[in-house]
Amino acid sequence: MKISVIGTGYVGLVTGVCFAELGNEVICVDVDKEMVDKINSSITTIYEDGLEEMLKKHMTRGNLRATTDLREAVEKTDVSFISVGTPSGLMDYIDLKYVEKVTRDIGKILKDKEGYHLMVVKSTVVPGTTEHSVLPILERYSGKKAGKGFGVAMNPEFLREGKAIEDFMNPDRIVIGGIDEKSTDILLELYKDFKCQIMKTNPKTAEMIKYATNSFLATKISFINDIGNICKQLDIDAYEVAKGMGMDSRISPKFLNPGIGFGGSCFPKDVKAIVGKAKEVYYKPAILNAALELNELQPLKLIELLERNIGFLKGVDITILGLAFKPGTDDMREAPSIKIITSLLMKGARVHATDPKALNEARKIFGEHERLKLYDDPMEAVKKSKYIMIVTEWDEFKREELYKGKVVIDGRRVDEAKVAEYYEGVCW
Numbered sequence: 001m002k003i004s005v006i007g008t009g010y011v012g013l014v015t016g017v018c019f020a021e022l023g024n025e026v027i028c029v030d031v032d033k034e035m036v037d038k039i040n041s042s043i044t045t046i047y048e049d050g051l052e053e054m055l056k057k058h059m060t061r062g063n064l065r066a067t068t069d070l071r072e073a074v075e076k077t078d079v080s081f082i083s084v085g086t087p088s089g090l091m092d093y094i095d096l097k098y099v100e101k102v103t104r105d106i107g108k109i110l111k112d113k114e115g116y117h118l119m120v121v122k123s124t125v126v127p128g129t130t131e132h133s134v135l136p137i138l139e140r141y142s143g144k145k146a147g148k149g150f151g152v153a154m155n156p157e158f159l160r161e162g163k164a165i166e167d168f169m170n171p172d173r174i175v176i177g178g179i180d181e182k183s184t185d186i187l188l189e190l191y192k193d194f195k196c197q198i199m200k201t202n203p204k205t206a207e208m209i210k211y212a213t214n215s216f217l218a219t220k221i222s223f224i225n226d227i228g229n230i231c232k233q234l235d236i237d238a239y240e241v242a243k244g245m246g247m248d249s250r251i252s253p254k255f256l257n258p259g260i261g262f263g264g265s266c267f268p269k270d271v272k273a274i275v276g277k278a279k280e281v282y283y284k285p286a287i288l289n290a291a292l293e294l295n296e297l298q299p300l301k302l303i304e305l306l307e308r309n310i311g312f313l314k315g316v317d318i319t320i321l322g323l324a325f326k327p328g329t330d331d332m333r334e335a336p337s338i339k340i341i342t343s344l345l346m347k348g349a350r351v352h353a354t355d356p357k358a359l360n361e362a363r364k365i366f367g368e369h370e371r372l373k374l375y376d377d378p379m380e381a382v383k384k385s386k387y388i389m390i391v392t393e394w395d396e397f398k399r400e401e402l403y404k405g406k407v408v409i410d411g412r413r414v415d416e417a418k419v420a421e422y423y424e425g426v427c428w
């Protein structure tokens with residue numbers, strides 16, 4: 001199939017490259033020329049295992065390319081996926097300005113385009129966006145009727161950073177929210193070789209499935225952290241508790257790792273967005289609000305524990321192992337490390353931080369700070385202080401020699417750190 005993907009961030013680039021891998025002809029579009037040039041030089045703009053090789057393969061094969069020319073891409077393809085950013089806006093409500101702008105631009109292009117075209121929303125958008133924002137904008141700017149001149153569908157992604165290609169190629173399910181049979185059938189054809197369940201529904205249900213899924217996973221993490229905080233007071237190992245819980249098939253062991261909470265470009269933003277949407281319909285989601293509230297405070301428990309051990313942190317050298325919001329990515333969006341380092345610097349500590357992939361992101365976020373030093377080599381970072389906080393469970397930190405003779409506060413359960421002179425876990 002001839003496909004265009006608009007917005008080549010995390011989701012768009014992985015989606016475009018994987019559709020090319022499945023034999024489709026793909027044109028990726030982005031407003032950012034530098035990003036487009038990199039992609040056309042087979043350089044990925046994000047760190048994702050296996051993505052650069054796959055990009056190179058299809059650039060060479062010629063069934064994938066990138067452009068800033070939206071008109072050319074839409075005219076030369078039959079299906080367009082919208083995967084531009086949907087960041088948090090005012091008061092954490094979702095900000096749909098990029099989705100609406102791209103939709104207006106595509107509407108204007110469809111006005112002149114011969115034949116039928118399918119628009120697919122892949123960006124995470126609050127329920128009602130596809131039918132009550134995207135569709136009417138397309139009709140207004142194209143002068144065509146939805147269902148006749150063009151089709152519309154919502155097809156959420158469930159990609160985890162670090163495992164995005166695997167999640168795209170082997171999903172648990174594919175959700176298709178088409179406005180009509182024709183729109184749905186085209187996507188069924190596109191996904192015909194996938195072995196997983198394919199759920200056909202309407203756009204707003206598809207949108208809500210995405211939010212409910214992310215909100216449930218985020219709540220599951222806050223739940224086990226809530227239990228973990230109780231365990232901590234009762235001197236019980238929350239990981240043992242999670243293990244026993246996870247044996248219950250109604251619970252499953254997945255996403256039951258207690259620690260310093262969830263970060264990333266999705267969970268915080270998406271839970272806040274659906275809470276905002278609920279407010280619009282005069283409903284206050286008690287559990288989701290509690291999940292967010294607990295997650296806000298959870299990273300700072302690392303600092304509380306260290307202060308309980310050594311008192312004031314002013315002038316103290318502290319090593320932070322891990323900056324990315326999780327292993328396997330260079331992404332620091334809503335990373336717990338940001339809250340922890342900001343608080344340590346405010347308390348007057350000297351911070352020595354390291355991460356295998358996210359140092360460039362950290363430089364962008366923190367800029368120059370006289371009491372913040374970044375290190376490529378974790379060994380160099382731990383040499384600078386007696387006190388270590390484990391913030392991201394990279395394999396690179398699972399080495400006992402990093403911890404000998406140290407005081408370690410562990411936020412992500414790295415058992416090798418137990419050789420330390422003093423070791424304490426946030427929930428164990």
Ligand code: UDX
Binds near residue numbers: 012031085122123265
């Ligand atoms: C995005 C959404 O933020 C997320 O909610 C959704 O689930 C998936 O897509 P991500 O891929 O991480 O997530 O977004 P981001 O990294 O912000 O990339 C968006 C891309 O769209 C950027 O490269 C940006 O340059 C591009 N863009 C944005 C356009 O090409 N045109 C625009 O008008 C706006």
Ligand code: UDX
Binds near residue numbers: 214263326
């Ligand atoms: C998530 C969803 O998993 C994915 O389906 C969706 O499309 C986008 O959002 P991602 O943000 O890449 O993916 O990260 P994920 O692996 O889900 O982890 C999210 C956060 O939760 C990380 O900060 C991680 O450290 C934390 N986490 C995860 C826990 O604290 N405990 C767990 O048991 C699992």
